[in-house]
Amino acid sequence: MKIHRISVTKGQLDQIPSLERAFYIHIGHLRHELMVLKKLLEFSAKETPDDPILRDVHLSQQFIIGRLLAGKVREGWELLKIAYFGTKLSLGVEKHLPDDTTMALENLKKYFSTKNLIDCYKK
Numbered sequence: 001m002k003i004h005r006i007s008v009t010k011g012q013l014d015q016i017p018s019l020e021r022a023f024y025i026h027i028g029h030l031r032h033e034l035m036v037l038k039k040l041l042e043f044s045a046k047e048t049p050d051d052p053i054l055r056d057v058h059l060s061q062q063f064i065i066g067r068l069l070a071g072k073v074r075e076g077w078e079l080l081k082i083a084y085f086g087t088k089l090s091l092g093v094e095k096h097l098p099d100d101t102t103m104a105l106e107n108l109k110k111y112f113s114t115k116n117l118i119d120c121y122k123k
Helices: 010-015 018-044 052-085 089-096 099-112
Strands: none
Touching: 018 052, 018 089, 052 089, 052 099
């Protein structure tokens, strides 16, 4: 993963339309939440204890974190539907996105357009 540092002054931030600015803040927050849950899941799955009781506790913990992560992915999809596609922000932004990001968006659209493991109650 590459980390890019972008310095933005308050004046520059104020020039971004409010809907777009709100989306960027929400999507950044979502990313942070997803990364924390992913790291927690990886950490909880690192070692498998020999004791069967502790092994069951670790497994339960992994299931709980996995469900939280799946729920957060679902929330992220709702955020994209409402604040990115719904506001038509996508029309101005997508042409500037890297190819891998565009492909990831297409994969999300395809995944959530049908019944899936995260949104299993879809008709």
